[in-house]
Amino acid sequence: MIILYTPATGFPDLEVKIAYGLARVGIEAFGIDKVAIQDEGGFYEIIIDCDVSKEDRLDKTFDMLCRRLLSSSYIPFNTPGIAGRSAESITVSEGETFTVNNYKLIIFNASNIQTENVCKHKDESIGNIIGFTVATSYHHKRDGIDISIQQDIPRRPTNPKKICKVCALLSLLGTWYASFIFNIADREVIAIPIPKGKVTGSKLQEIFSLQHQIRKDWINQKISQVLIPLVFLSKIPSSADILDGFDLFIAVLSRQQGYHVDGLFLIPIENYLDFIRKSPYNIATIDVMLRREAYGSLQELNNTIYNRNKASLLRFPRLYVQETSSNNFTNLLYPETAKYLLKEVAMISPEIIENPALGSLARTLRYFIRERKYGYADDIRNARKESRDFEETIAKILREGELRRVQQEQDKKQGKKIDNWIHLPKEDEIKEIFKLANEDFEATKLALVMLAFSFPSRAEENDKSTDEIQNAK
Numbered sequence: 357m358i359i360l361y362t363p364a365t366g367f368p369d370l371e372v373k374i375a376y377g378l379a380r381v382g383i384e385a386f387g388i389d390k391v392a393i394q395d396e397g398g399f400y401e402i403i404i405d406c407d408v409s410k411e412d413r414l415d416k417t418f419d420m421l422c423r424r425l426l427s428s429s430y431i432p433f434n435t436p437g438i439a440g441r442s443a444e445s446i447t448v449s450e451g452e453t454f455t456v457n458n459y460k461l462i463i464f465n466a467s468n469i470q471t472e473n474v475c476k477h478k479d480e481s482i483g484n485i486i487g488f489t490v491a492t493s494y495h496h497k498r499d500g501i502d503i504s505i506q507q508d509i510p511r512r513p514t515n516p517k518k519i520c521k522v523c524a525l526l527s528l529l530g531t532w533y534a535s536f537i538f539n540i541a542d543r544e545v546i547a548i549p550i551p552k553g554k555v556t557g558s559k560l561q562e563i564f565s566l567q568h569q570i571r572k573d574w575i576n577q578k579i580s581q582v583l584i585p586l587v588f589l590s591k592i593p594s595s596a597d598i599l600d601g602f603d604l605f606i607a608v609l610s611r612q613q614g615y616h617v618d619g620l621f622l623i624p625i626e627n628y629l630d631f632i633r634k635s636p637y638n639i640a641t642i643d644v645m646l647r648r649e650a651y652g653s654l655q656e657l658n659n660t661i662y663n664r665n666k667a668s669l670l671r672f673p674r675l676y677v678q679e680t681s682s683n684n685f686t687n688l689l690y691p692e693t694a695k696y697l698l699k700e701v702a703m704i705s706p707e708i709i710e711n712p713a714l715g716s717l718a719r720t721l722r723y724f725i726r727e728r729k730y731g732y733a734d735d736i737r738n739a740r741k742e743s744r745d746f747e748e749t750i751a752k753i754l755r756e757g758e759l760r761r762v763q764q765e766q767d768k769k770q771g772k773k774i775d776n777w778i779h780l781p782k783e784d785e786i787k788e789i790f791k792l793a794n795e796d797f798e799a800t801k802l803a804l805v806m807l808a809f810s811f812p813s814r815a816e817e818n819d820k821s822t823d824e825i826q827n828a829k
């Protein structure tokens with residue numbers, strides 16, 4: 357068995373790229389099932405299950421990969437953070453050979469001087485390493501603060517840090533095989549899965565192949581940075597199983613005379629993956645919001661999913677309906693998504709979510725929402741347990757509902773076609789709802805609002821004709 361160690365640079369993205377690069381070399385040399393990556397907190401071990409006498413195969417394979425992939429500037433040039441001139445400097449020239457010997461040692465002889473490579477390897481250096489680890493660069497917002505003077509001209513600082521060429525090449529291989537590169541409007545984004553614990557060769561292979569599904573330039577919209585993980589993951593639904601157990605490192609870069617860092621975050625993604633995995637309607641919901649540029653509701657949904665924020669969940673449905681409806685069509689939430697959010701995020705019991713009495717009142721409230729009359733839904737949303745707002749709003753809904761019913765009957769008699777029949781809950785259903793609200797006010801209120809802003813479920817749809825019959829009596 358051979359164990360290779362990444363150099364513990366302190367940069368999470370650089371470490372993992374080097375680890376992926378080394379793992380790829382190991383896989384090409386000895387096969388998928390012989391390689392694993394172990395997260396050691398700050399650095400990675402690449403465990404290669406092979407006969408030590410065959411270890412020279414690693415260097416030969418590394419040289420072969422370098423010649424095959426990195427002898428032109430194509431890959432560096434297409435890596436965010438590496439600009440034209442530096443791309444040329446990272447290419448591998450003919451006859452150049454490399455070794456992974458440095459990674460067999462866990463202890464480094466650091467001299468702690470500024471000119472030292474960030475990886476502490478003493479080999480040939482390459483400068484300008486934003487492409488390998490964006491954290492070495494200054495944030496865009498600090499332009500004008502971080503100024504260096506070169507030849508009497510104030511300039512945005514170039515990064516003085518350097519890295520050894522072998523680490524640079526491994527990092528490029530890791531980027532090429534395991535990171536997701538895409539554009540969002542005029543920003544370049546690089547997303548890289550950060551393993552937690554142990555990752556097997558077959559899992560790595562899944563990531564390598566998933567990565568190939570990502571096309572360049574597929575998000576043309578100017579979405580805010582916090583929405584990037586959710587939108588990105590929703591575009592690759594098959595990622596949910598593959599990326600389970602990983603965090604995601606995301607770097608957002610922009611280019612004006614060289615690269616700027618616009619955003620940098622390392623986040624857990626379990627909550628996103630759960631949302632994406634549980635229902636295709638959840639992914640469709642995001643698609644609808646992107647298509648309609650419904651960014652306000654997308655922010656609230658993101659906050660709901662990622663932070664499990666119930667206040668955002670309460671604001672989300674109304675914003676969603678407003679932002680995604682057109683002049684002649686009231687778009688509502690998919691009931692599957694509404695129920696997912698109620699169950700998984702708000703942790704509301706199925707007894708409330710599936711309660712027929714609550715469903716009945718939600719149907720009445722939905723009638724008004726379809727008429728673009730959001731006042732009742734807002735009053736319920738804002739109702740406090742201490743006051744009688746909830747009961748009073750329901751009483752108002754029933755009064756106005758009754759008037760509408762009478763009107764609809766008259767219209768029908770005059771031969772008018774009624775598209776949106778009003779449904780009125782029965783008296784014992786109202787009693788049941790007050791009882792629910794008394795037991796768990798916030799849950800009852802939230803479920804009522806969410807369901808009212810959702811399309812009727814299929815069972816309800818089949819039952820729709822009963823309103824017509826009932827009202828026609």
Ligand SMILES: [Zn+2]
Nearest residue numbers: 475477520523
């Ligand atoms: Zn190095």
